[in-house]
Amino acid sequence: MTDDLVLRRQVCFALYAASRALTDVYRPILDEHGLTYPQYLVLLVLWERDDDAPTVSELGGQLRLDSGTLSPLLKRLEAAGLVVRTRSAADERRVEVGLTDRGRTLRERMGDVPRRVAAATGLTEAELVSLHGILTRVTETIHRQKEQ
């Protein structure tokens, strides 16, 4: 029974440690562009749907982050000249987050980031794909469980 309470057996610790380890891999690479990892995630979403600027809560839906996290983060991205925030005309409660030219241009300059990160992990393409699948399933399972 109490043998379950051992650090190296905990899946959650493995997940927590792996997540921080991978962020360590990203850090020096993103730092070249003056970005943090969560800021990079926001840009990934914006790059993906360039033309229709998402609202703060749509962004939050994709990244599973709330306005308490996103509001200050977006302010910093705006201060860096990468995004613009504009109140929606149709619904004054909404704030749409769009890319500036500088934000759009950054995408090309960061095209090699995924490859560099993959290389730094020392994992094969197949291992990364498999890991991705399992993790996505875990996250979805947990969220499905929570909705009941």
Added chain:
Amino acid sequence: MTDDLVLRRQVCFALYAASRALTDVYRPILDEHGLTYPQYLVLLVLWERDDDAPTVSELGGQLRLDSGTLSPLLKRLEAAGLVVRTRSAADERRVEVGLTDRGRTLRERMGDVPRRVAAATGLTEAELVSLHGILTRVTETIHRQKEQ
């Protein structure tokens, strides 16, 4: 090329999302005991090696956290009456972190936590074991890579 820059393809996002999702599972359970997840991890290490109280940096070695994170966290655990910090007599630079009776007792009261978390994830035992193995390997690969 730029197709790599898509959120749902990123292993790192999958890892980051899964880690936060699992922490969401722990939160209400740990909250019953007034603990945060990193505090729980510290207690796991202390429970495991009850008799020889580790120093702050030994703790950090296990959890891969530095004194900047651990010092205030340990202060809070001490304020909660779960641990005691004592300067080592042999080496005045070291601080040994030991359990109080309350901290030791807590272990029994939390014996069901791993099972409850496992249940809440909806994953089978086999899936958890497999996930644990892959993640541990990822973390170790990254850290090995970093040492070169």
Added chain:
DNA sequence: GCCATATGAGTTGTGCACAACTTAATTGCG
């Protein structure tokens, strides 16, 4: 034995995460 160097813990400052709350705008029910 002396001192440059290294080590251990703590502090400061920044940036997430997240809960709880505020404020403003919109919806929908009677």
Added chain:
DNA sequence: CGCAATTAAGTTGTGCACAACTCATATGGC
């Protein structure tokens, strides 16, 4: 229509993470 309930974003407060730093103690080379 009118107003209670909802929704969207932002604010406040707490607790990690982590870099960069300070300060005290210990160690090793001379």
